[in-house]
Amino acid sequence: MNGDMKPLSGQEGFWMADISVAEVPEGEPAPASIDGDSQAVTIVMQAWNMHGDHGHELVNRSMIIPISDEMVFPGWTASLNGMRVGDSRKIWADSSTVPSQQMAQGAPIVFDLTLEGIDQFMTVPPxxxxxxxxxxxxxxxxxxxxxxxxxxxxxxxxxxxxxxxxxxxxxxxxxxxxxxxxxxxxxxxxxxxxxxxxxxxxxxxxxxxxxxxxxxxxxxxxxxxxxxxxxxxxxxxxxxxxxxxxxxxxxxxxxxxxxxxxxx
Known part of the structure; x- marks a missing residue:
C-alpha cells in the first residue's frame, strides 16, 4: 500500500492518502476548507475494488452530497476531514465494511474524491x-x-x-x-x-x-x-x-x- 497512507481516524478498516492538494497562487487567499458550519460538498467521486470492478453507487460525475450522509459509505464524514476545495484524496477500505452488490468481497475498495465546492447549506438552483x-x-x-x-x-x-x-x-x-x-x-x-x-x-x-x-x-x-x-x-x-x-x-x-x- 501507499507509503503516505494513514489510518482514517475513528474508522477501523479504512486508510487515506492525499494525492493532490489545491495550488494557491502567491498572494491569493487559501481555498475554503470543511469546517463545523459546512453541511454539504460538491464532489467528484469514483469507487472500484482492486480487481478493477466499479461500484454502481458511485460514478465519475459532480454531485452535491450532505457531509453527514453515511449512506455514501461508512466513514464518509471522516474521509472529508481537512479537505480544501481543489484537493483530491484516496480512501482504501476493507470491502466487508462497504456493502455493495457489485463489489467482489474480500478485496480492498478504493475511493477517489475530488472536492469541488463546500456549502453551508444544501442548495438547489434559484x-x-x-x-x-x-x-x-x-x-x-x-x-x-x-x-x-x-x-x-x-x-x-x-x-x-x-x-x-x-x-x-x-x-x-x-x-x-x-x-x-x-x-x-x-x-x-x-x-x-x-x-x-x-x-x-x-x-x-x-x-x-x-x-x-x-x-x-x-x-x-x-x-x-x-x-x-x-x-x-x-x-x-x-x-x-x-x-x-x-x-x-x-x-x-x-x-x-x-x-x-x-x-x-
Missing amino acids: TDELPGATVGEVVVQSSDSGLQWYDVVEGDGASPGPDDRVKVHYSGWLVDGTPFDSSKKTGVPFTVNMQGGVIPGWLEGLKTMKVGSTRKLIIPQQLAYGWNPRPGSPIPPGATLIFDVEMLEIEDPAAPATEGGGGK
Missing part, C-alpha cells in the same frame, strides 16, 4: 431556474428532513388524511432539467396511497397539500431513491429530484388504485 412550472417571488419552505417545497397554485380543497388515497398529476426532473417521468404523457392521473408505496419525499410533501394545489417538491436523495435507484432507471445514484405535483382529488376509498408511475 426558483426561476428550476424545471417545470414557475411562479414569481416565493419563499421556499423546508423541513428538518431536507425536503423543500413551494406552492405554484394554492388550492382551497381538503388535505388528505393518513389513510386516504389521492389522485395527482405529476412531472419529474433532475436538477439539471432532464425530465424522467410524467403522468401527463398518458393523461391518466396517478393514485397515491398516503400510507406508503411511494418515496418518502412524496408522502411528506403531499400531506399538507390541498385539493386544487400544484406544488413543487425539491426532494433530496435520502427522501428519494438514495444511492440505489431501480435498475434501468434514468435517475442516477444520489440524485436530488424536482417534482411538480397537482392534487386533483381525494379518492373514494372503494376506488381502484392506479398502477405504476409517480414516486414509487
Whole structure:
C-alpha cells in the first residue's frame, strides 16, 4: 500500500492518502476548507475494488452530497476531514465494511474524491431556474428532513388524511432539467396511497397539500431513491429530484388504485 497512507481516524478498516492538494497562487487567499458550519460538498467521486470492478453507487460525475450522509459509505464524514476545495484524496477500505452488490468481497475498495465546492447549506438552483412550472417571488419552505417545497397554485380543497388515497398529476426532473417521468404523457392521473408505496419525499410533501394545489417538491436523495435507484432507471445514484405535483382529488376509498408511475 501507499507509503503516505494513514489510518482514517475513528474508522477501523479504512486508510487515506492525499494525492493532490489545491495550488494557491502567491498572494491569493487559501481555498475554503470543511469546517463545523459546512453541511454539504460538491464532489467528484469514483469507487472500484482492486480487481478493477466499479461500484454502481458511485460514478465519475459532480454531485452535491450532505457531509453527514453515511449512506455514501461508512466513514464518509471522516474521509472529508481537512479537505480544501481543489484537493483530491484516496480512501482504501476493507470491502466487508462497504456493502455493495457489485463489489467482489474480500478485496480492498478504493475511493477517489475530488472536492469541488463546500456549502453551508444544501442548495438547489434559484426558483426561476428550476424545471417545470414557475411562479414569481416565493419563499421556499423546508423541513428538518431536507425536503423543500413551494406552492405554484394554492388550492382551497381538503388535505388528505393518513389513510386516504389521492389522485395527482405529476412531472419529474433532475436538477439539471432532464425530465424522467410524467403522468401527463398518458393523461391518466396517478393514485397515491398516503400510507406508503411511494418515496418518502412524496408522502411528506403531499400531506399538507390541498385539493386544487400544484406544488413543487425539491426532494433530496435520502427522501428519494438514495444511492440505489431501480435498475434501468434514468435517475442516477444520489440524485436530488424536482417534482411538480397537482392534487386533483381525494379518492373514494372503494376506488381502484392506479398502477405504476409517480414516486414509487
